[in-house]
Amino acid sequence: MHPFTFTKASDTREALNAGRRGRYIAGGTTLVDLMRETVERPETLVDISGLPLRDVTVTKGGGLRIGALVTMSDAAAHSKVRSLFPVVSEALELSASAQLRNMATIGGNIMQRTRCTYFRDVTANCNKREPGSGCAAREGFNRTHAILGTSESCVATHPSDVAVAFAALEAQVHLLGPGGERTVPFGDFLLRPGSTPNHEQALTRGELITAVELPALPRPLKSGYLKVRDRQSYEFALTSAAVALHISGGVIRDAKVAAGGVGTVPWKLPAVEKHLIGQRPSESLWAAAAEKATEGARPLKHNRFKVDLLERTVERQLRTVGDNT
Amino acid sequence: MSTELPESESSPPTEESAPTRRTFVATTTAVGGVVIAGGVFGGSILSKPEAAAASAAPSSRVTLTVNGRKHTVTVDNRTSLLDLLREHLDLTGSKKGCNAGACGACTVLVDGRRVNSCLTLAVRLDGAEVTTIEGLGDGDRLHPLQQAFIDEDAFQCGYCTPGQIMSGVGCIEEGHAGSKDEIREWMSGNICRCGCYPKIVRAVEQTARRK
Numbered sequence: 253m254h255p256f257t258f259t260k261a262s263d264t265r266e267a268l269n270a271g272r273r274g275r276y277i278a279g280g281t282t283l284v285d286l287m288r289e290t291v292e293r294p295e296t297l298v299d300i301s302g303l304p305l306r307d308v309t310v311t312k313g314g315g316l317r318i319g320a321l322v323t324m325s326d327a328a329a330h331s332k333v334r335s336l337f338p339v340v341s342e343a344l345e346l347s348a349s350a351q352l353r354n355m356a357t358i359g360g361n362i363m364q365r366t367r368c369t370y371f372r373d374v375t376a377n378c379n380k381r382e383p384g385s386g387c388a389a390r391e392g393f394n395r396t397h398a399i400l401g402t403s404e405s406c407v408a409t410h411p412s413d414v415a416v417a418f419a420a421l422e423a424q425v426h427l428l429g430p431g432g433e434r435t436v437p438f439g440d441f442l443l444r445p446g447s448t449p450n451h452e453q454a455l456t457r458g459e460l461i462t463a464v465e466l467p468a469l470p471r472p473l474k475s476g477y478l479k480v481r482d483r484q485s486y487e488f489a490l491t492s493a494a495v496a497l498h499i500s501g502g503v504i505r506d507a508k509v510a511a512g513g514v515g516t517v518p519w520k521l522p523a524v525e526k527h528l529i530g531q532r533p534s535e536s537l538w539a540a541a542a543e544k545a546t547e548g549a550r551p552l553k554h555n556r557f558k559v560d561l562l563e564r565t566v567e568r569q570l571r572t573v574g575d576n577t
Numbered sequence: 578m579s580t581e582l583p584e585s586e587s588s589p590p591t592e593e594s595a596p597t598r599r600t601f602v603a604t605t606t607a608v609g610g611v612v613i614a615g616g617v618f619g620g621s622i623l624s625k626p627e628a629a630a631a632s633a634a635p636s637s638r639v640t641l642t643v644n645g646r647k648h649t650v651t652v653d654n655r656t657s658l659l660d661l662l663r664e665h666l667d668l669t670g671s672k673k674g675c676n677a678g679a680c681g682a683c684t685v686l687v688d689g690r691r692v693n694s695c696l697t698l699a700v701r702l703d704g705a706e707v708t709t710i711e712g713l714g715d716g717d718r719l720h721p722l723q724q725a726f727i728d729e730d731a732f733q734c735g736y737c738t739p740g741q742i743m744s745g746v747g748c749i750e751e752g753h754a755g756s757k758d759e760i761r762e763w764m765s766g767n768i769c770r771c772g773c774y775p776k777i778v779r780a781v782e783q784t785a786r787r788k
Contacts, residue, residue: 350747354690
Protein backbone atom coordinates (compact mmCIF):
# COMPACT_ATOMS: atom_id res chain seq x y z
CA MET A 253 0.00 0.00 0.00
CA HIS A 254 1.31 3.44 -0.86
CA PRO A 255 1.58 6.00 1.94
CA PHE A 256 -1.23 8.52 2.30
CA THR A 257 -2.17 11.37 4.56
CA PHE A 258 -5.38 11.05 6.49
CA THR A 259 -7.94 13.60 7.53
CA LYS A 260 -11.36 13.22 9.08
CA ALA A 261 -14.02 15.71 8.04
CA SER A 262 -16.32 16.90 10.81
CA ASP A 263 -18.85 18.52 8.49
CA THR A 264 -19.69 18.66 4.80
CA ARG A 265 -17.88 21.96 4.24
CA GLU A 266 -14.68 20.49 5.64
CA ALA A 267 -15.20 17.38 3.52
CA LEU A 268 -15.68 19.35 0.30
CA ASN A 269 -12.59 21.41 1.04
CA ALA A 270 -10.45 18.35 1.63
CA GLY A 271 -12.13 16.49 -1.24
CA ARG A 272 -10.59 18.81 -3.79
CA ARG A 273 -7.31 17.02 -3.36
CA GLY A 274 -8.25 13.81 -1.57
CA ARG A 275 -10.32 10.68 -1.96
CA TYR A 276 -13.39 10.18 0.17
CA ILE A 277 -13.53 7.06 2.28
CA ALA A 278 -16.76 5.78 3.84
CA GLY A 279 -16.96 2.04 4.53
CA GLY A 280 -13.64 1.49 2.79
CA THR A 281 -14.36 -2.11 1.86
CA THR A 282 -13.46 -1.61 -1.80
CA LEU A 283 -10.99 1.23 -1.48
CA VAL A 284 -8.74 -0.29 1.21
CA ASP A 285 -8.70 -3.59 -0.62
CA LEU A 286 -7.68 -1.93 -3.90
CA MET A 287 -5.12 0.30 -2.14
CA ARG A 288 -3.46 -2.82 -0.77
CA GLU A 289 -3.26 -4.17 -4.32
CA THR A 290 -1.87 -0.73 -5.36
CA VAL A 291 -4.68 -0.46 -7.91
CA GLU A 292 -5.77 2.62 -5.96
CA ARG A 293 -3.04 5.02 -4.86
CA PRO A 294 -4.68 8.04 -3.24
CA GLU A 295 -2.32 10.54 -1.65
CA THR A 296 -4.94 11.74 0.80
CA LEU A 297 -7.90 9.97 2.34
CA VAL A 298 -10.79 12.07 3.58
CA ASP A 299 -12.83 10.15 6.14
CA ILE A 300 -16.47 11.18 5.72
CA SER A 301 -17.95 8.73 8.23
CA GLY A 302 -18.68 11.58 10.65
CA LEU A 303 -20.99 13.45 8.26
CA PRO A 304 -24.72 13.57 8.98
CA LEU A 305 -25.79 11.42 6.02
CA ARG A 306 -27.22 8.45 7.90
CA ASP A 307 -30.97 9.01 7.71
CA VAL A 308 -33.62 7.11 5.81
CA THR A 309 -36.64 9.32 5.25
CA VAL A 310 -39.95 8.87 3.48
CA THR A 311 -40.48 11.54 0.83
CA LYS A 312 -43.73 13.17 -0.23
CA GLY A 313 -45.85 10.66 -2.07
CA GLY A 314 -44.09 7.65 -0.62
CA GLY A 315 -40.60 7.56 -2.03
CA LEU A 316 -37.51 7.03 0.10
CA ARG A 317 -34.36 9.02 0.57
CA ILE A 318 -31.47 6.89 1.80
CA GLY A 319 -28.50 8.82 3.19
CA ALA A 320 -25.19 8.03 1.51
CA LEU A 321 -23.62 6.86 4.77
CA VAL A 322 -26.38 4.44 5.75
CA THR A 323 -24.66 1.07 5.92
CA MET A 324 -25.85 -1.72 3.66
CA SER A 325 -27.02 -3.68 6.70
CA ASP A 326 -28.95 -0.76 8.19
CA ALA A 327 -30.55 0.07 4.85
CA ALA A 328 -31.55 -3.56 4.32
CA ALA A 329 -33.02 -3.84 7.81
CA HIS A 330 -34.89 -0.53 7.71
CA SER A 331 -38.62 -1.09 8.09
CA LYS A 332 -39.55 1.42 5.36
CA VAL A 333 -37.06 -0.02 2.88
CA ARG A 334 -38.43 -3.49 3.57
CA SER A 335 -42.08 -2.49 3.26
CA LEU A 336 -41.86 -0.01 0.35
CA PHE A 337 -39.02 -1.48 -1.75
CA PRO A 338 -38.35 -5.15 -0.91
CA VAL A 339 -36.23 -5.34 -4.09
CA VAL A 340 -33.71 -3.02 -2.41
CA SER A 341 -33.47 -4.91 0.88
CA GLU A 342 -33.28 -8.24 -0.95
CA ALA A 343 -30.50 -7.01 -3.24
CA LEU A 344 -28.58 -5.72 -0.23
CA GLU A 345 -28.92 -8.89 1.80
CA LEU A 346 -27.80 -11.01 -1.15
CA SER A 347 -24.62 -8.89 -1.40
CA ALA A 348 -21.21 -9.55 0.14
CA SER A 349 -21.18 -10.86 3.73
CA ALA A 350 -22.74 -9.72 6.99
CA GLN A 351 -19.40 -8.22 8.05
CA LEU A 352 -18.93 -6.26 4.83
CA ARG A 353 -22.55 -5.06 4.90
CA ASN A 354 -21.93 -3.70 8.40
CA MET A 355 -19.05 -1.61 7.02
CA ALA A 356 -20.05 -0.67 3.49
CA THR A 357 -22.38 2.25 2.79
CA ILE A 358 -25.03 2.99 0.15
CA GLY A 359 -22.91 5.78 -1.37
CA GLY A 360 -19.82 3.60 -1.39
CA ASN A 361 -21.71 0.69 -2.84
CA ILE A 362 -22.60 2.52 -6.03
CA MET A 363 -19.01 3.82 -6.21
CA GLN A 364 -17.49 0.35 -5.95
CA ARG A 365 -15.21 -0.72 -8.72
CA THR A 366 -15.31 -3.78 -10.92
CA ARG A 367 -14.21 -7.23 -9.75
CA CYS A 368 -12.56 -7.95 -13.13
CA THR A 369 -9.46 -9.92 -12.16
CA TYR A 370 -7.35 -8.08 -14.74
CA PHE A 371 -8.33 -4.74 -13.23
CA ARG A 372 -7.21 -5.99 -9.82
CA ASP A 373 -3.95 -7.44 -11.17
CA VAL A 374 -1.51 -4.55 -11.62
CA THR A 375 0.66 -6.66 -13.93
CA ALA A 376 -2.16 -7.09 -16.46
CA ASN A 377 -3.24 -4.68 -19.20
CA CYS A 378 -6.34 -2.79 -18.20
CA ASN A 379 -7.74 0.37 -19.79
CA LYS A 380 -9.76 1.09 -16.69
CA ARG A 381 -6.67 1.08 -14.45
CA GLU A 382 -4.08 2.29 -16.96
CA PRO A 383 -5.81 4.06 -19.86
CA GLY A 384 -4.39 2.98 -23.19
CA SER A 385 -2.74 -0.20 -21.91
CA GLY A 386 -5.31 -2.51 -23.51
CA CYS A 387 -7.86 -4.99 -22.19
CA ALA A 388 -6.52 -8.34 -21.03
CA ALA A 389 -10.04 -9.63 -20.44
CA ARG A 390 -11.15 -9.44 -24.09
CA GLU A 391 -8.87 -12.30 -25.08
CA GLY A 392 -8.36 -13.64 -21.58
CA PHE A 393 -10.53 -15.62 -19.22
CA ASN A 394 -13.81 -13.75 -19.46
CA ARG A 395 -16.44 -16.10 -18.09
CA THR A 396 -17.73 -13.56 -15.56
CA HIS A 397 -17.52 -10.52 -17.82
CA ALA A 398 -20.19 -8.40 -19.45
CA ILE A 399 -22.29 -9.19 -22.50
CA LEU A 400 -24.04 -5.81 -22.64
CA GLY A 401 -22.70 -2.28 -22.84
CA THR A 402 -19.18 -3.42 -23.63
CA SER A 403 -16.66 -1.60 -25.79
CA GLU A 404 -13.35 -2.43 -27.42
CA SER A 405 -11.72 -0.88 -24.36
CA CYS A 406 -13.53 -2.68 -21.57
CA VAL A 407 -15.82 -5.65 -20.84
CA ALA A 408 -15.87 -5.46 -17.04
CA THR A 409 -19.16 -5.74 -15.16
CA HIS A 410 -20.37 -3.41 -12.46
CA PRO A 411 -20.46 -5.62 -9.37
CA SER A 412 -23.19 -4.03 -7.25
CA ASP A 413 -26.53 -5.71 -6.59
CA VAL A 414 -28.37 -2.80 -5.03
CA ALA A 415 -27.36 -0.63 -7.99
CA VAL A 416 -29.42 -2.98 -10.16
CA ALA A 417 -32.44 -2.29 -7.98
CA PHE A 418 -31.68 1.44 -8.12
CA ALA A 419 -31.46 1.28 -11.92
CA ALA A 420 -34.75 -0.60 -12.16
CA LEU A 421 -36.56 1.82 -9.84
CA GLU A 422 -35.08 4.87 -11.59
CA ALA A 423 -33.50 6.28 -8.46
CA GLN A 424 -31.96 9.73 -8.24
CA VAL A 425 -28.48 10.38 -6.90
CA HIS A 426 -28.15 13.53 -4.80
CA LEU A 427 -24.76 15.20 -5.05
CA LEU A 428 -23.08 18.04 -3.26
CA GLY A 429 -20.03 19.75 -4.72
CA PRO A 430 -18.10 22.98 -4.47
CA GLY A 431 -20.66 24.44 -6.88
CA GLY A 432 -23.66 23.37 -4.83
CA GLU A 433 -26.24 20.59 -4.96
CA ARG A 434 -27.50 18.69 -7.98
CA THR A 435 -29.42 15.54 -8.75
CA VAL A 436 -28.49 12.95 -11.37
CA PRO A 437 -30.81 10.16 -12.58
CA PHE A 438 -29.29 6.83 -11.62
CA GLY A 439 -29.26 5.76 -15.26
CA ASP A 440 -26.87 8.63 -16.03
CA PHE A 441 -24.76 8.29 -12.90
CA LEU A 442 -22.82 5.16 -13.81
CA LEU A 443 -21.07 5.52 -17.15
CA ARG A 444 -20.65 2.92 -19.86
CA PRO A 445 -16.98 2.38 -20.66
CA GLY A 446 -16.83 3.55 -24.26
CA SER A 447 -13.28 4.62 -24.98
CA THR A 448 -12.77 5.96 -21.43
CA PRO A 449 -13.45 3.07 -19.05
CA ASN A 450 -11.47 4.90 -16.36
CA HIS A 451 -14.37 7.35 -16.08
CA GLU A 452 -16.98 5.42 -14.16
CA GLN A 453 -19.35 7.94 -12.59
CA ALA A 454 -20.84 11.28 -13.60
CA LEU A 455 -19.05 13.04 -10.76
CA THR A 456 -16.97 16.17 -10.88
CA ARG A 457 -13.86 16.46 -8.75
CA GLY A 458 -14.64 16.72 -5.05
CA GLU A 459 -18.33 15.99 -5.43
CA LEU A 460 -19.93 14.03 -2.65
CA ILE A 461 -22.91 11.67 -2.82
CA THR A 462 -25.33 12.74 -0.12
CA ALA A 463 -28.27 10.40 -0.76
CA VAL A 464 -29.95 8.00 -3.14
CA GLU A 465 -33.63 8.71 -3.60
CA LEU A 466 -36.17 6.11 -4.64
CA PRO A 467 -39.14 7.68 -6.40
CA ALA A 468 -42.74 7.45 -5.29
CA LEU A 469 -44.23 4.75 -7.51
CA PRO A 470 -47.86 3.80 -8.01
CA ARG A 471 -49.08 1.31 -5.42
CA PRO A 472 -49.62 -1.52 -4.85
CA LEU A 473 -46.08 -2.34 -5.94
CA LYS A 474 -44.60 -5.80 -5.72
CA SER A 475 -40.86 -6.11 -6.08
CA GLY A 476 -38.00 -8.52 -5.60
CA TYR A 477 -34.43 -9.42 -6.55
CA LEU A 478 -33.08 -12.70 -7.90
CA LYS A 479 -29.34 -13.39 -7.94
CA VAL A 480 -27.72 -16.32 -9.74
CA ARG A 481 -24.13 -17.15 -8.85
CA ASP A 482 -21.50 -19.85 -8.67
CA ARG A 483 -22.07 -20.49 -4.99
CA GLN A 484 -25.16 -20.04 -2.88
CA SER A 485 -23.93 -17.08 -0.85
CA TYR A 486 -21.12 -14.52 -0.59
CA GLU A 487 -20.44 -14.32 -4.32
CA PHE A 488 -20.93 -11.82 -7.10
CA ALA A 489 -23.75 -12.32 -9.59
CA LEU A 490 -23.37 -14.19 -12.85
CA THR A 491 -26.81 -12.79 -13.63
CA SER A 492 -29.44 -11.08 -11.55
CA ALA A 493 -32.81 -9.43 -12.02
CA ALA A 494 -34.55 -6.63 -10.15
CA VAL A 495 -38.27 -6.49 -10.86
CA ALA A 496 -41.01 -4.17 -9.60
CA LEU A 497 -44.58 -4.46 -10.91
CA HIS A 498 -47.67 -2.36 -10.33
CA ILE A 499 -50.67 -4.49 -11.18
CA SER A 500 -54.24 -3.32 -10.70
CA GLY A 501 -57.46 -4.70 -12.08
CA GLY A 502 -55.51 -7.71 -13.31
CA VAL A 503 -53.41 -5.57 -15.66
CA ILE A 504 -49.74 -4.59 -15.38
CA ARG A 505 -49.84 -0.80 -15.20
CA ASP A 506 -46.18 -0.19 -14.52
CA ALA A 507 -43.04 -2.32 -14.74
CA LYS A 508 -39.49 -1.59 -13.60
CA VAL A 509 -36.89 -4.16 -14.63
CA ALA A 510 -33.08 -4.24 -14.66
CA ALA A 511 -30.41 -6.93 -14.80
CA GLY A 512 -27.06 -7.33 -13.06
CA GLY A 513 -23.92 -9.34 -13.68
CA VAL A 514 -24.31 -8.89 -17.42
CA GLY A 515 -23.65 -5.24 -18.14
CA THR A 516 -20.78 -2.83 -17.81
CA VAL A 517 -23.33 -0.85 -15.79
CA PRO A 518 -26.54 -2.10 -14.12
CA TRP A 519 -28.64 -2.91 -17.16
CA LYS A 520 -32.07 -1.31 -17.39
CA LEU A 521 -34.43 -3.31 -19.59
CA PRO A 522 -36.90 -0.86 -21.19
CA ALA A 523 -37.88 -3.35 -23.92
CA VAL A 524 -38.94 -5.85 -21.27
CA GLU A 525 -40.87 -3.19 -19.37
CA LYS A 526 -42.63 -2.04 -22.55
CA HIS A 527 -43.65 -5.59 -23.37
CA LEU A 528 -45.25 -5.99 -19.93
CA ILE A 529 -47.15 -2.74 -19.54
CA GLY A 530 -50.86 -2.99 -20.39
CA GLN A 531 -50.78 -6.79 -20.41
CA ARG A 532 -52.32 -9.38 -18.10
CA PRO A 533 -49.89 -11.60 -16.20
CA SER A 534 -49.46 -15.03 -17.79
CA GLU A 535 -46.80 -17.67 -18.28
CA SER A 536 -46.47 -16.78 -21.94
CA LEU A 537 -46.14 -13.08 -21.11
CA TRP A 538 -43.24 -13.67 -18.71
CA ALA A 539 -41.43 -15.74 -21.33
CA ALA A 540 -42.05 -13.33 -24.19
CA ALA A 541 -41.01 -10.31 -22.14
CA ALA A 542 -37.85 -12.03 -20.88
CA GLU A 543 -36.81 -12.75 -24.46
CA LYS A 544 -36.31 -9.02 -24.86
CA ALA A 545 -33.75 -8.94 -22.04
CA THR A 546 -30.90 -10.12 -24.21
CA GLU A 547 -31.37 -7.67 -27.08
CA GLY A 548 -27.98 -6.41 -28.16
CA ALA A 549 -26.02 -8.98 -26.14
CA ARG A 550 -22.49 -9.57 -27.40
CA PRO A 551 -21.04 -12.57 -25.59
CA LEU A 552 -17.31 -13.17 -25.30
CA LYS A 553 -15.45 -16.45 -25.63
CA HIS A 554 -16.27 -17.81 -22.18
CA ASN A 555 -19.55 -16.16 -21.23
CA ARG A 556 -21.96 -17.23 -23.97
CA PHE A 557 -23.95 -19.04 -21.27
CA LYS A 558 -24.93 -15.69 -19.80
CA VAL A 559 -27.26 -14.96 -22.71
CA ASP A 560 -29.56 -17.89 -21.88
CA LEU A 561 -29.03 -17.48 -18.17
CA LEU A 562 -30.07 -13.82 -18.31
CA GLU A 563 -33.28 -14.62 -20.14
CA ARG A 564 -34.18 -17.34 -17.65
CA THR A 565 -33.26 -15.20 -14.67
CA VAL A 566 -35.52 -12.40 -15.84
CA GLU A 567 -38.34 -14.80 -16.71
CA ARG A 568 -38.20 -16.47 -13.31
CA GLN A 569 -38.16 -13.19 -11.42
CA LEU A 570 -41.05 -11.78 -13.47
CA ARG A 571 -43.03 -14.89 -12.54
CA THR A 572 -41.98 -14.74 -8.87
CA VAL A 573 -43.04 -11.11 -8.50
CA GLY A 574 -45.97 -11.11 -10.95
CA ASP A 575 -47.71 -14.33 -9.94
CA ASN A 576 -48.03 -13.35 -6.31
CA THR A 577 -49.71 -10.07 -7.00
CA MET B 578 10.61 0.35 12.59
CA SER B 579 8.99 3.59 11.58
CA THR B 580 5.78 2.67 13.28
CA GLU B 581 5.94 3.65 16.89
CA LEU B 582 5.23 1.11 19.52
CA PRO B 583 1.87 1.38 21.20
CA GLU B 584 1.79 3.50 24.27
CA SER B 585 -0.43 1.26 26.29
CA GLU B 586 -1.87 2.70 29.44
CA SER B 587 -1.75 -0.65 31.11
CA SER B 588 1.45 -2.57 31.78
CA PRO B 589 2.67 -4.70 28.91
CA PRO B 590 2.06 -8.42 29.23
CA THR B 591 4.93 -10.27 30.88
CA GLU B 592 7.15 -12.32 28.59
CA GLU B 593 7.00 -16.04 28.95
CA SER B 594 10.34 -17.67 29.49
CA ALA B 595 9.69 -20.56 27.12
CA PRO B 596 9.49 -19.59 23.45
CA THR B 597 5.93 -19.43 22.22
CA ARG B 598 5.15 -20.52 18.68
CA ARG B 599 5.02 -16.85 17.78
CA THR B 600 8.41 -15.86 19.19
CA PHE B 601 9.82 -19.06 17.71
CA VAL B 602 8.57 -18.14 14.24
CA ALA B 603 9.90 -14.59 14.61
CA THR B 604 13.31 -15.84 15.75
CA THR B 605 13.68 -18.35 12.98
CA THR B 606 12.69 -15.72 10.46
CA ALA B 607 15.47 -13.44 11.68
CA VAL B 608 17.98 -16.32 11.70
CA GLY B 609 16.85 -17.14 8.19
CA GLY B 610 18.51 -13.93 7.10
CA VAL B 611 15.52 -11.76 6.23
CA VAL B 612 16.52 -8.22 6.97
CA ILE B 613 13.50 -6.20 7.94
CA ALA B 614 15.06 -2.86 7.15
CA GLY B 615 12.00 -0.73 6.54
CA GLY B 616 9.85 -2.52 9.00
CA VAL B 617 6.66 -4.43 8.48
CA PHE B 618 3.68 -2.55 7.12
CA GLY B 619 0.31 -4.03 6.49
CA GLY B 620 1.91 -7.31 7.46
CA SER B 621 4.17 -7.45 4.42
CA ILE B 622 7.87 -6.88 4.20
CA LEU B 623 8.45 -3.82 2.07
CA SER B 624 10.45 -3.58 -1.08
CA LYS B 625 13.29 -1.03 -1.12
CA PRO B 626 11.45 1.91 -2.74
CA GLU B 627 8.44 1.32 -0.52
CA ALA B 628 10.68 1.17 2.54
CA ALA B 629 12.28 4.47 1.58
CA ALA B 630 8.86 6.03 1.21
CA ALA B 631 7.80 4.43 4.44
CA SER B 632 10.46 6.20 6.44
CA ALA B 633 8.49 9.37 5.84
CA ALA B 634 5.11 7.68 5.77
CA PRO B 635 2.37 9.71 7.41
CA SER B 636 1.21 8.42 10.73
CA SER B 637 -1.53 9.35 13.15
CA ARG B 638 -2.28 9.08 16.82
CA VAL B 639 -5.35 7.07 17.75
CA THR B 640 -6.97 6.24 21.06
CA LEU B 641 -9.18 3.18 21.07
CA THR B 642 -10.43 0.61 23.54
CA VAL B 643 -9.60 -3.02 22.91
CA ASN B 644 -11.25 -5.63 25.12
CA GLY B 645 -11.91 -2.99 27.75
CA ARG B 646 -8.34 -1.64 27.79
CA LYS B 647 -7.64 1.80 26.46
CA HIS B 648 -4.68 2.18 24.10
CA THR B 649 -3.17 5.28 22.59
CA VAL B 650 -1.04 4.34 19.62
CA THR B 651 0.74 6.09 16.80
CA VAL B 652 0.18 4.13 13.63
CA ASP B 653 1.33 4.40 10.06
CA ASN B 654 -1.90 5.43 8.32
CA ARG B 655 -1.78 2.23 6.29
CA THR B 656 -2.02 -0.06 9.31
CA SER B 657 -5.13 -2.21 9.37
CA LEU B 658 -6.93 -2.93 12.62
CA LEU B 659 -5.88 -6.54 12.15
CA ASP B 660 -2.19 -5.60 12.02
CA LEU B 661 -2.59 -3.24 14.95
CA LEU B 662 -4.04 -6.09 16.99
CA ARG B 663 -1.57 -8.73 15.91
CA GLU B 664 1.68 -6.83 15.45
CA HIS B 665 1.36 -4.03 18.01
CA LEU B 666 -0.98 -5.20 20.75
CA ASP B 667 0.11 -8.83 20.62
CA LEU B 668 -3.48 -10.00 20.25
CA THR B 669 -2.88 -12.75 17.74
CA GLY B 670 -6.23 -14.47 18.10
CA SER B 671 -7.64 -12.61 15.12
CA LYS B 672 -6.21 -14.33 12.06
CA LYS B 673 -4.98 -13.09 8.72
CA GLY B 674 -6.41 -15.37 6.04
CA CYS B 675 -6.92 -13.52 2.76
CA ASN B 676 -6.26 -9.94 3.94
CA ALA B 677 -8.89 -8.88 1.41
CA GLY B 678 -12.23 -9.26 3.15
CA ALA B 679 -12.96 -12.58 1.48
CA CYS B 680 -12.51 -15.15 4.27
CA GLY B 681 -13.69 -13.72 7.60
CA ALA B 682 -10.77 -15.07 9.68
CA CYS B 683 -10.07 -11.53 10.93
CA THR B 684 -13.62 -10.84 12.14
CA VAL B 685 -13.85 -8.70 15.29
CA LEU B 686 -16.54 -6.50 16.80
CA VAL B 687 -16.17 -2.73 16.40
CA ASP B 688 -18.70 -0.83 18.51
CA GLY B 689 -20.61 -4.07 18.83
CA ARG B 690 -20.83 -4.90 15.13
CA ARG B 691 -18.92 -7.63 13.35
CA VAL B 692 -16.50 -6.33 10.72
CA ASN B 693 -13.46 -7.50 8.75
CA SER B 694 -10.51 -6.04 10.65
CA CYS B 695 -8.23 -6.52 7.61
CA LEU B 696 -10.23 -3.90 5.68
CA THR B 697 -10.52 -1.51 8.62
CA LEU B 698 -7.86 1.17 8.82
CA ALA B 699 -6.75 1.61 12.42
CA VAL B 700 -6.40 5.35 11.87
CA ARG B 701 -10.18 5.59 11.52
CA LEU B 702 -10.93 4.03 14.90
CA ASP B 703 -10.36 6.95 17.25
CA GLY B 704 -12.78 6.44 20.13
CA ALA B 705 -13.91 3.00 18.97
CA GLU B 706 -14.55 -0.03 21.15
CA VAL B 707 -13.05 -3.21 19.74
CA THR B 708 -13.73 -6.73 20.97
CA THR B 709 -11.54 -9.59 19.82
CA ILE B 710 -11.67 -13.29 20.60
CA GLU B 711 -9.31 -12.62 23.53
CA GLY B 712 -11.87 -10.32 25.12
CA LEU B 713 -14.94 -12.45 24.58
CA GLY B 714 -14.81 -14.63 27.70
CA ASP B 715 -15.14 -13.43 31.25
CA GLY B 716 -11.79 -14.16 32.85
CA ASP B 717 -11.41 -17.94 32.79
CA ARG B 718 -15.04 -18.43 31.88
CA LEU B 719 -15.51 -18.99 28.18
CA HIS B 720 -18.23 -17.22 26.23
CA PRO B 721 -21.13 -19.65 25.63
CA LEU B 722 -20.32 -19.77 21.91
CA GLN B 723 -16.67 -20.63 22.65
CA GLN B 724 -17.89 -23.46 24.87
CA ALA B 725 -20.32 -24.59 22.20
CA PHE B 726 -17.49 -24.81 19.64
CA ILE B 727 -15.66 -27.14 22.03
CA ASP B 728 -18.77 -29.16 22.83
CA GLU B 729 -19.64 -29.54 19.15
CA ASP B 730 -16.03 -30.10 18.06
CA ALA B 731 -16.67 -27.32 15.53
CA PHE B 732 -13.13 -27.04 14.14
CA GLN B 733 -10.20 -29.01 12.85
CA CYS B 734 -7.15 -26.83 12.17
CA GLY B 735 -8.68 -23.95 14.11
CA TYR B 736 -7.37 -21.14 11.95
CA CYS B 737 -10.79 -19.78 11.03
CA THR B 738 -12.24 -20.42 14.49
CA PRO B 739 -11.70 -17.03 16.18
CA GLY B 740 -13.33 -15.34 13.18
CA GLN B 741 -16.15 -17.88 13.13
CA ILE B 742 -16.85 -17.31 16.81
CA MET B 743 -16.75 -13.51 16.60
CA SER B 744 -18.99 -13.66 13.54
CA GLY B 745 -21.29 -16.12 15.32
CA VAL B 746 -21.60 -13.73 18.26
CA GLY B 747 -22.60 -10.98 15.81
CA CYS B 748 -24.99 -13.31 13.97
CA ILE B 749 -26.79 -14.24 17.21
CA GLU B 750 -26.83 -10.64 18.41
CA GLU B 751 -28.37 -9.47 15.11
CA GLY B 752 -31.11 -12.08 15.42
CA HIS B 753 -30.11 -14.06 12.36
CA ALA B 754 -29.61 -17.44 14.02
CA GLY B 755 -33.20 -18.68 13.89
CA SER B 756 -32.61 -21.74 11.73
CA LYS B 757 -29.78 -23.71 10.17
CA ASP B 758 -30.47 -22.14 6.77
CA GLU B 759 -30.51 -18.65 8.21
CA ILE B 760 -27.25 -19.25 10.07
CA ARG B 761 -25.60 -20.62 6.93
CA GLU B 762 -26.58 -17.51 4.98
CA TRP B 763 -25.62 -15.03 7.67
CA MET B 764 -22.33 -16.80 8.46
CA SER B 765 -21.33 -17.08 4.80
CA GLY B 766 -18.63 -14.45 5.25
CA ASN B 767 -16.58 -16.97 7.22
CA ILE B 768 -14.85 -19.63 5.19
CA CYS B 769 -13.72 -22.91 6.78
CA ARG B 770 -11.38 -24.85 4.52
CA CYS B 771 -11.56 -27.88 6.81
CA GLY B 772 -15.28 -27.96 6.06
CA CYS B 773 -16.58 -27.94 9.63
CA TYR B 774 -19.71 -26.07 8.63
CA PRO B 775 -22.33 -28.52 9.98
CA LYS B 776 -20.80 -28.37 13.45
CA ILE B 777 -20.20 -24.61 13.32
CA VAL B 778 -23.86 -24.11 12.41
CA ARG B 779 -24.90 -26.41 15.27
CA ALA B 780 -22.75 -24.50 17.77
CA VAL B 781 -24.25 -21.17 16.71
CA GLU B 782 -27.78 -22.58 16.68
CA GLN B 783 -27.50 -24.07 20.18
CA THR B 784 -25.98 -20.93 21.65
CA ALA B 785 -28.74 -18.81 20.10
CA ARG B 786 -31.39 -21.10 21.57
CA ARG B 787 -29.92 -20.91 25.05
CA LYS B 788 -29.81 -17.14 24.94
